[in-house]
Every structure is written in structure tokens, then in C-alpha cells.
Amino acid sequence: MEGIVRDVIIALIKIAIVLGGVALGVAYSTYLERKVAGWIQVRFGPMRVGPHGLLQPIADGLKLFIKEDIMPRQADKLIFYLSPVICLVPAFAVLAVIPWGPDFYITDLNIGLLYIFAVASLGIFGIVMAGWASNSKYPMLGGLRSAAQMVSYEVSLGLSVIGALIFAESLSMVGIVEKQMTTGVWFVFLQPVGFVIYFICGLAETNRLPFDLPEAEQELVAGFHTEYSAMKFAFFFLAEYTNMIVVSSIATTVFLGGWGSPFAFLGIEFPRSLGIVKSVLDFGMPIFWFLLKVFLLMFFMIWVRWTFPRYRYDQLMNIGWKVLLPFAILNIIFSGLEFTLYEELDWYLFYPLAWLIMGVMVVFGFRLIKNFDQFSYSKMREEGIE
Amino acid sequence: MEDYIKVKREVGNRKDEMWYAFLQDLKAGLCLTLGYLFKKKITMQYPYEKSTAEWSIPLRWRGLHALSADENGRLKCIMCLQCMKICPDHCIKIRFSGAGKERVLEEFTVDLSRCSACGLCFEACPVNSITKAIVPTEKYELSVYSREGLVYKKEDLLKNWYDSVKSRIALEKAENMKKEEVKKEEKSVES
Amino acid sequence: MNPETMNELINYLIFGSLAFIILASAIMVITRKEVVHSALFLILCFFGVAGLYIQLRAQFLAAVQILVYAGGIMVLYLFVILLVNRKVIEETKRSKSFKKIFILVGLVLLLEFVLIFTGTVLKEGVKEKIVEESFNMGSTEYIGGILYTKFLFPFELVSLVLLAAMIGAIVLSKRKI
Numbered sequence: 001m002e003g004i005v006r007d008v009i010i011a012l013i014k015i016a017i018v019l020g021g022v023a024l025g026v027a028y029s030t031y032l033e034r035k036v037a038g039w040i041q042v043r044f045g046p047m048r049v050g051p052h053g054l055l056q057p058i059a060d061g062l063k064l065f066i067k068e069d070i071m072p073r074q075a076d077k078l079i080f081y082l083s084p085v086i087c088l089v090p091a092f093a094v095l096a097v098i099p100w101g102p103d104f105y106i107t108d109l110n111i112g113l114l115y116i117f118a119v120a121s122l123g124i125f126g127i128v129m130a131g132w133a134s135n136s137k138y139p140m141l142g143g144l145r146s147a148a149q150m151v152s153y154e155v156s157l158g159l160s161v162i163g164a165l166i167f168a169e170s171l172s173m174v175g176i177v178e179k180q181m182t183t184g185v186w187f188v189f190l191q192p193v194g195f196v197i198y199f200i201c202g203l204a205e206t207n208r209l210p211f212d213l214p215e216a217e218q219e220l221v222a223g224f225h226t227e228y229s230a231m232k233f234a235f236f237f238l239a240e241y242t243n244m245i246v247v248s249s250i251a252t253t254v255f256l257g258g259w260g261s262p263f264a265f266l267g268i269e270f271p272r273s274l275g276i277v278k279s280v281l282d283f284g285m286p287i288f289w290f291l292l293k294v295f296l297l298m299f300f301m302i303w304v305r306w307t308f309p310r311y312r313y314d315q316l317m318n319i320g321w322k323v324l325l326p327f328a329i330l331n332i333i334f335s336g337l338e339f340t341l342y343e344e345l346d347w348y349l350f351y352p353l354a355w356l357i358m359g360v361m362v363v364f365g366f367r368l369i370k371n372f373d374q375f376s377y378s379k380m381r382e383e384g385i386e
Numbered sequence: 387m388e389d390y391i392k393v394k395r396e397v398g399n400r401k402d403e404m405w406y407a408f409l410q411d412l413k414a415g416l417c418l419t420l421g422y423l424f425k426k427k428i429t430m431q432y433p434y435e436k437s438t439a440e441w442s443i444p445l446r447w448r449g450l451h452a453l454s455a456d457e458n459g460r461l462k463c464i465m466c467l468q469c470m471k472i473c474p475d476h477c478i479k480i481r482f483s484g485a486g487k488e489r490v491l492e493e494f495t496v497d498l499s500r501c502s503a504c505g506l507c508f509e510a511c512p513v514n515s516i517t518k519a520i521v522p523t524e525k526y527e528l529s530v531y532s533r534e535g536l537v538y539k540k541e542d543l544l545k546n547w548y549d550s551v552k553s554r555i556a557l558e559k560a561e562n563m564k565k566e567e568v569k570k571e572e573k574s575v576e577s
Numbered sequence: 578m579n580p581e582t583m584n585e586l587i588n589y590l591i592f593g594s595l596a597f598i599i600l601a602s603a604i605m606v607i608t609r610k611e612v613v614h615s616a617l618f619l620i621l622c623f624f625g626v627a628g629l630y631i632q633l634r635a636q637f638l639a640a641v642q643i644l645v646y647a648g649g650i651m652v653l654y655l656f657v658i659l660l661v662n663r664k665v666i667e668e669t670k671r672s673k674s675f676k677k678i679f680i681l682v683g684l685v686l687l688l689e690f691v692l693i694f695t696g697t698v699l700k701e702g703v704k705e706k707i708v709e710e711s712f713n714m715g716s717t718e719y720i721g722g723i724l725y726t727k728f729l730f731p732f733e734l735v736s737l738v739l740l741a742a743m744i745g746a747i748v749l750s751k752r753k754i
Binding site (some may be wrong): 076079105109110111114115117118119121124125127131134140143144147148150151154162171379 | 591601611613614617620636637640641644647648651652653655659660717718727
């Protein structure tokens, strides 16, 4: 009995730390977003609240907290209240299996990655239901777009990590990272195509800018959350940025070596003479590396957002089904070949060969897709069908 | 902007699929924005800094009215009432006592709540000794807390003049002119 | 109370609440007037089933249940529901011509369940074997292994059926090919 109580208390402390940390991280990722947006546009970004605007996220949170909560009269009350929560809960539930460090994760499931995809796929209900419950045309359109977009990109998202899973031989997040630590190579070097596909699909799944059709400002006011205000809107906001953190964390875990240091190949260890400092460093440095990688990926996502224009809806579907999905499937086939080569060959033979095949695959796949496209267009023109 | 056009032309002219297959077009765009990320920012933090090294409010700015004074502190106004007459909004009010050359300006009020900033009063002013008698200053912060604050009396207008950069410039000009006159006189004496 | 009976009690409690959730939400699905509410309760029902899978130590199945049914198929359902006019749904609901067919299908399903139960669980000796095997039955390796060895033919057959359905959908949506 005492053992159970102790375990529960430890788990609760871990959950509190992770949730608190992520909530703070979310707050400051909005700050990062605005700062980077400003810098790219030769502005400063937030500067007024606190030194260099550092207290801006807290001021924003307070503002959203005390704002008036408006609800459309014709809205479906229950679902209108429920959908922000449905949106937020999966985003937070996913955090349970993310390994922040070798000794710091809430739990380790043996189906970790599958659990993440399963739970993360539920967040879409929040968006669709929000669009429907608002009983207003722009949210409705936003919800519909979001449903179509998420379903199409989820497929490629799931298939893109399979290549890495073949090498990891495990679905557990900790297992994936440990495999990368023991073999000493991050899966991004074995699976660059998978990484790129994963990242693009991740952008689409989090509704980030090249794919932010559900909330396209110019067409849909604010998309699915047009009718939301105050805390309910804040929930959607929180969910979006939490999802960003989650997508970056999964990319870090599966492709970028998780908590592994990029200088691990040097084999430096903290000397034993440091005593307690050594144990603190041993605990803290992996978390630091993990968070650094997540930060860099988040930065990259924000950078992408402020660089590229939004895709048209048909372009979005074309990219999802005609480019990313074929490439993801090609990548799985290639991964099987690569794995056998990896087992058979020495590294100085394996890497050039693998990368060569990969390059050929990309060019071949791209040609194929382009020819198919031209073929179908010419067919359309011949027959006069849209 | 030139960078953008250059990148756009470069991306638009590419015909080879290899270039696109390896996402080089996206890379070009990202590199462009990364360059801008580290550029010097041009925003001016307005209430804290009102002018930067590159920019300050131009002197031609038609801001607050001011009654100019000469280097001895005397008002330049000759009470010709031209500005009062030309003002389409009737916001200038002038009252004086005495007659002929002994006239004394007793009231000179500009009511900014009615002013449409047309600038006709400045143009109509016949005085032209370095500056006109009623001049626009470069001060653009016109908001006040009460309606009464928008009515500028003679003293306020004079204060505006001394607060403005223009008074200093006028002073310098006047001093220069004096020096030149002195030089001329010396020359004429010599000759 | 010794730990074993407590474990059993907790097990029964969890099973009871899951069963309650499944049944209650299933009833809600067919009684709600608003179709979207029915869809939401159906998702809840899927969650209950996933919970049962977890209780049976089949985490893989539970994850796939949520991923495929709740995350994939229900989204498509919702998509269709949102696209269809509300009035059309109400009118089709009112028509009772399908009722007999539904009852027939329900009866066939019930018969199937009865056959399965009498064929497996209620037979002597089978139950113990299932319990023995169930400890590793839910793991990813076990399912992968058995799908590609013992059940390879049915697996490929099912994929063929899906392929046929896919081709059918394309043919239906594109009249002229």
C-alpha cells in the first residue's frame, strides 16, 4: 500500500512539473512567435511589458482571463463549452509519454508512439465540433476544412515515422531514444526523407501557416474559433501551441536522438570528483539537450510560418495525397532495403550507398508524381472533365 | 525588396525538377527571411524615443501654432489682423489697445478645437524678418486632457515658440545676420 | 482485505464502469435527436471499448481502436454529417421503411455472437487456453507475427476487399474514366 501511495505522489509531482513547464513554455512560445515575426519584418516585436516585453505573455493571459465570455444565442451550448476542452485535453494527454530525460518522464508505454498518434488524432474533434456548435458559417467552413486536412495528413504522418521505427525496433519512446544512444546515430541521418515528411505533416496537423486553412484570416475571419472569446479562445490558443511543442518533441525523440547530446561521440563524461554537481549535471544536461532541440524545431516552425504564404485548398490536398503519401510509402519500402544494408555493410560503405539510393528515390519519385500529374491533366483536358 | 525580387526571379526561372525535388525553392525563401531576422530594426519606440539617428520630425511639419519673438524677446506680431481675417474656421482672436505705432497686443488666442490646420494664417502673415510672426512648430503632440486646454493664449503661444527648435534656429540666423552687418559696416568704413 | 481480492474488486469496478459507459453511450447514440450528438456519444462508446482492450492487456488494439475508429472513421462520419443538410437527416430519420432491415441485421449479429460464445468461451478447456495466451496477446510483436503467419490469407483477403471498396468509390465518384 505504501509503495502505491509513494508512486502516486511521485507521479503527481512529475505531472505537475511537466504541465507547469509546458504551460510556461506555451506562454513563452507565443512570445517567441511574436518576436521572430517582428524580427523577420524588421520590427522589434513586443517591447513594452517588462524588459524587452518579457512579461507580455502573462499580460495576455490575464487579459484573456478577465475578458467577457460571449456565446452566440443559436449555438449548441453543451458542445460549444465542451469543444475547447476536447481540443486541449488530447494535447496535454500526449505529454504523458514524452521522455524529457533518461530519468524524467511521466510514464513509458510499450506502445508509446502509437498512443501519441491515437490521442493526438482526437484533438481534431474539438475543432470540428467548435465549428459546428458555433452555428455560424465561417466556423463551419473552418471546421470542415480542418476535418479534411487532418484526416489526409494524419495518414502520411503515421507512415513517415515507420521507417524510423524499423530501426528502433520498438514503439516505446524511451526505447526509441535508447536505441539511438546505443547505436550512436540519430535516425534523421538514416531517415532524412521520413523526417522531412514528418515535419511537413506536423505543420499541417498543428494548423501552422503554410497549412493554416482552418483559420485562414483573409477568408474565414478566424476560422473555427471565430465565435470564441476570453478563456475558451485561450484554450484553443493553448492547444495550438501545446501541439506545436508535442510535434517538435516527437520529432526530437524519433529523429533527433531525444535527450542525447550532439557531442556524445566525443565520449566526454563529467569527472567523478565533482560529487553532487556531477549527479545534478547528469540529470540536467539530457533535459537541456532535449529542450534545446525542441526549441530549435519550434523556432524553425515559426520561421517557416513567417516565410511562406498559405496554400490554396486544392494545393493542400494535392500535396497531402499526391506528394507526401506516395513519398511516405516509397520511404517505407526504401527503409526495408536500408535496414538490410545497415545490418550487412560497414558504415563507410553503408552511408554513401544509402544516401545515394535515397537521392535516386527522391528524384525518381518526384518525376513519377510530376508525370502522373501531367498525365491526369492532359486526360482531363481531353475529356473535358473538371 | 530587391532581395525578394532577386529570389523570386531565381525561383521562377528554374525549370529543372531536381532543384524542386530537394526543396531548394523553400530553402531560398527561408534564407531570405533568415537574413532579415538579423537586420537592424527600423522601429522607433515612439513615446520613449521621439526621434532616431535616421529620422526626426521635419521642420516643415505644420504642428502647434506659435507666436515668434525676436532676439530681444519682443513679439513680431504687428497686429495687422490678416491671419484672423483669413482663418476659415475663425479660430484666431486678436485684441489690441492703442492706435498707430503705439498699438499693444492684449490678446492673441488660437482655438485649436476648431482649427483645421489649413495653414492659411502662416501664409497670410506679412511679417518676414527671418520668420513670420505666427509660425507652425514641429510639435505634433496636440492632445490635452480638457477642451479648455486646446485654447492657446498669447503666453502659451510664446512658450510654444521658445520650446520649438525654430526659435533657436531663428536666433542663430539673427546672430549671423548681425555679424554680417557688422562686417559690412566695417568694410564700408574701411572703403 | 488481502491484496488479491482487492485487485479483483478493482478489476470488477473498472469493468463495470466501462461496461456502463459503453452501454449508456450506445443507447444515447440511437436516441439522440441531433445527429452530431449521436456521433459524439459514439466516440465515447469507442473509448469505452478501448478501455476494455486495455483491461485485457491489449494496448496495441486499444491504441488502434482509438486511432482508426475515433480518430479516423468518426472524423469522416462527422464530415459527412456536417455536409448534409439537417432537414434531409430528419426526413430520412422519420421514414420507417428501413426498420425491418435493421431488426433483421441486429438479429443476425446476435446469432453470430451466440455462436461465437458457445463455440469458444463456453466450451470446456478453451477458456483456460485463452486466458493463458492473453498475457502476450495484446503486444505489437504478437499481433504482427500472427497476422503475417497464421492469418496471412484472411489478412490479404480483407485488404483485397478494401481495395475493391476503394476502386468502387472511385468509379462511383468519377463517372467517366
